[in-house]
Structure formats: structure tokens, C-alpha cells
Amino acid sequence: MNSLIVETKNLGFSYGKSGKDIQGMDLRVPQGSIYGFLGPNGSGKSTTIRLILGLLKKHEGEVAMFGAPMESRTRLTNLSKVGTLIENPSLYGHLSALENLRIAAKYRGKITEERIFEVLEIVKLAHVGSKKVKAFSLGMKQRLGLAIALLSNPELLILDEPTNGLDPKGIIEMRTLIKELNTKYGTTVFVSSHLLSEIEKTCSHVGIIRDGKMLYQDTVTALKNAKGDQLQVALEVDKFIDALAVLETQGVKLVENEDGMLLVEIGCKSDIATLIDGLRTKDVAVYQVVIKNSLEDLFLTLTEN
Ligand SMILES: Nc1ncnc2c1ncn2[C@@H]1O[C@H](COP(=O)(O)OP(=O)(O)OP(=O)(O)O)[C@@H](O)[C@H]1O
Ligand SMILES: [Mg+2]
Structure with missing residues (x-):
């Protein structure tokens, strides 16, 4: 578990001239981990995720994925190994889950019909594959979003607050799924949250940020011990x-x-x-x-x- 799937060094970014929204961020996401990216509202979780994915242009520092620096030459190869769920998934309500997956598959290319049924099975929506998405609960929509992220069989999943707005049952289902993807398929998961309890239940590693800065990064076991300190x-x-x-x-x-x-x-x-x-x-x-x-x-x- 020594190699790092995501590594940033001294990552820095600012939306305006006023301040630095991300400062000196050193992220280390080990292969095979479930990495919890924890921080209160406005601390910079979504911004950091956008920087890692190259959706925002960094002002400072380095980003590497799968051991290779993220630059224009490697960006697409790197991203082909990543599945993301970073906002509410954009789904067509008047179409079924299967039809939504087929459309997403077309954009990605090289996705077999077999894989479409497979991901539906993984997120436990196989029984409602033909049902229109507008009749889905928020939790089901979120899982369909996850299914889309899984289509290309990614090595790394990046999820930005996937349990936001879900009821307790939906939260448990998402948590169970994340763990299952990690243990069964070896997928490395990078998941953000503003709840410590959520991260403690799901993750093997944790990075805690506030005001765009990393305050703590270690295994969850080490975190639990550190909390007992003076x-x-x-x-x-x-x-x-x-x-x-x-x-x-x-x-x-x-x-x-x-x-x-x-x-x-x-x-x-x-x-x-x-x-x-x-x-x-x-x-x-x-x-x-x-x-x-x-x-x-x-x-x-x-x-x-
Ligand atoms: N598009 C934008 N333009 C200007 N400032 C922004 C923009 N998006 C975010 N910010 C600011 O950058 C900082 C970090 O925001 P970010 O959305 O990354 O935090 P977050 O940790 O994802 O918060 P949340 O838990 O609310 O999702 C905040 O101060 C926010 O106001
Ligand atoms: Mg956010």
C-alpha cells in the first residue's frame, strides 16, 4: 500500500486577488485506501477536487496521479482511470436508469451492454433498471450517479460529499457501497465530507482541512489515538x-x-x-x-x- 494514487505538493489556488483559497496543500492518497477528505463548509474540499482533476487551473504546486504528473500530455490517460461524482449527477428524469446509463456509456465509448447491467447490479438498482428516474429517491439517483462513474471500471473514485442530503438509510447504503467497491474490486476511493463521524465509519485514511490548509493527515486509527491527547x-x-x-x-x-x-x-x-x-x-x-x-x-x- 505504499504507492500513491493521488499526490499533491504545495498546491495553491485563489479565486480572487483577496486571499488564498487553497494553500500549501500536500495530499497523499495511498493505493487501495478509502481516503476521507474532511473539512467544514467552505474549507476548500470541492476546490481541491477540481484542482486535482484539472477542472480549475492551479496557481502553485504539483499534482500527480497514478505516479505521473498531471499535465496536458498525461491528463486524459490519467482521467480515463478515474470515476467522479462531484455534484448531483445530471440525469434525465423522463428516461429509465438503463437508458441514462446507455447515454453516459455512449459518451465514454467502449462500454459494453454487459458492463451497464453489471454497474446497475453493483449499486443495487438492477430491480428498477427500467423505472423512470424521476420516480427515484435522492439516494437512488445518487447511486445511479455512482453507477455512471463506475462504467469505465475506474481505479480511483472521487466522490464529493456523496451522502449530502440523503436520509439515514440512504447514507448507510452509500457507505456500504463505498466499502464494497474498495474491498471487492480494490478501487481506491477519495471521498469528501464535513462529518467526522461519517469518515470514521468508512475510511482508512483521513485528511482534515480548514481554510484551504491541511491540518492533519494520517490513518483513521492514528486519528482516533490522537484525539485522546491533551x-x-x-x-x-x-x-x-x-x-x-x-x-x-x-x-x-x-x-x-x-x-x-x-x-x-x-x-x-x-x-x-x-x-x-x-x-x-x-x-x-x-x-x-x-x-x-x-x-x-x-x-x-x-x-x-
Ligand atoms: N466559483 C467560486 N468563485 C469564488 N469563490 C469561490 C467559488 N467556489 C468556491 N469559492 C470559495 O472558495 C472557498 C472554498 O470553497 P469550496 O466550495 O471549495 O469549499 P467546500 O469545502 O467544498 O465547501 P462545502 O462543504 O460547502 O461544499 C470558499 O471560501 C468559497 O466561498
Ligand atoms: Mg463542496
Whole structure:
């Protein structure tokens, strides 16, 4: 699992002159992995995907796919090995699933009728192949979009928030499919999401971004361990000296005090409650509690919903 299917180095891009929307992005997607590309809304997931695919022109850095740099000479060869689902799939509602697949197959060329039935089977829509797509649920449409992406038997699948808008059943079906494609056919999957829980359930690897920058990239197992690390919390209190005494009796480590805030180190989130209880019993008012650890702080935004 050492070779990288996608690798970017110092990737940079900006929509306008004002700021950098993607900065110094080093992505490493190992062959055979399910790579979760995680970040809150507006963090740059879709933009990065467009840059990787060459749909947007990068301003800085390098992109390589299947070990070859993405340049005009190699772009089409590289892309022929990639299946994408990057927006809601454009489907013809008045046509059946099979007819939609046949049209998509025509654009791609060299797709057999047998393969069309095969992909329909893979996404578990074989029983509704002749049904008009306008009668499909969002989850079914999304799976048909995936079937289209699978037509040319890609080595790499790039999915931009494939579970967006789906109900819990639809989410589970999509998650199961992604895993199945990976284990059964060895497809490398690059999937974006703004939900940490989703990535933890599906992926082997994770890259966490915010404001166009990579904050963390490793295996999901390593991420789970890292989450247990020490937390830094800033507290705003009214009685500084009394607060320090409470910290001492509770054995909480003071990192520094800045602008009327106490920066302390604790073991886990439940220690925050204990600390506040301790401060309250000594009549210290707590005005503000801020988790400073950027990864932990990020996890909070990524776990909402
Ligand atoms: N076409 C565009 N023109 C100008 N700015 C854009 C454009 N598309 C995105 N942006 C800006 O670039 C940044 C990254 O957006 P992007 O869509 O890549 O984020 P995202 O992580 O995919 O978000 P979401 O979870 O909402 O899909 C945001 O600040 C966004 O406002
Ligand atoms: Mg997006």
C-alpha cells in the first residue's frame, strides 16, 4: 500500500486577488485506501477536487496521479482511470436508469451492454433498471450517479460529499457501497465530507482541512489515538488569584495566562466540567471557556449535526 494514487505538493489556488483559497496543500492518497477528505463548509474540499482533476487551473504546486504528473500530455490517460461524482449527477428524469446509463456509456465509448447491467447490479438498482428516474429517491439517483462513474471500471473514485442530503438509510447504503467497491474490486476511493463521524465509519485514511490548509493527515486509527491527547483550554474568570488556587488543588497544569485568560492543560473534555465546578465552589465566576487545541476545536465543528 505504499504507492500513491493521488499526490499533491504545495498546491495553491485563489479565486480572487483577496486571499488564498487553497494553500500549501500536500495530499497523499495511498493505493487501495478509502481516503476521507474532511473539512467544514467552505474549507476548500470541492476546490481541491477540481484542482486535482484539472477542472480549475492551479496557481502553485504539483499534482500527480497514478505516479505521473498531471499535465496536458498525461491528463486524459490519467482521467480515463478515474470515476467522479462531484455534484448531483445530471440525469434525465423522463428516461429509465438503463437508458441514462446507455447515454453516459455512449459518451465514454467502449462500454459494453454487459458492463451497464453489471454497474446497475453493483449499486443495487438492477430491480428498477427500467423505472423512470424521476420516480427515484435522492439516494437512488445518487447511486445511479455512482453507477455512471463506475462504467469505465475506474481505479480511483472521487466522490464529493456523496451522502449530502440523503436520509439515514440512504447514507448507510452509500457507505456500504463505498466499502464494497474498495474491498471487492480494490478501487481506491477519495471521498469528501464535513462529518467526522461519517469518515470514521468508512475510511482508512483521513485528511482534515480548514481554510484551504491541511491540518492533519494520517490513518483513521492514528486519528482516533490522537484525539485522546491533551487538550488546551482557555478560561476567562473574574478572580484570577482564587482561580489559580483552584487549579493547584485540582492538579491542573497552567500553561500561561494571557489577557485575563488562563490557559490550562487537561486530559479530556469531562475535566472541563470538574474544573468549572471547582471554580464555582470558590466563588470564581467563569465567563468564557474556549478549547484552544486547533484539531479538537476543528473536531467540534466537524461533529455537529
Ligand atoms: N466559483 C467560486 N468563485 C469564488 N469563490 C469561490 C467559488 N467556489 C468556491 N469559492 C470559495 O472558495 C472557498 C472554498 O470553497 P469550496 O466550495 O471549495 O469549499 P467546500 O469545502 O467544498 O465547501 P462545502 O462543504 O460547502 O461544499 C470558499 O471560501 C468559497 O466561498
Ligand atoms: Mg463542496
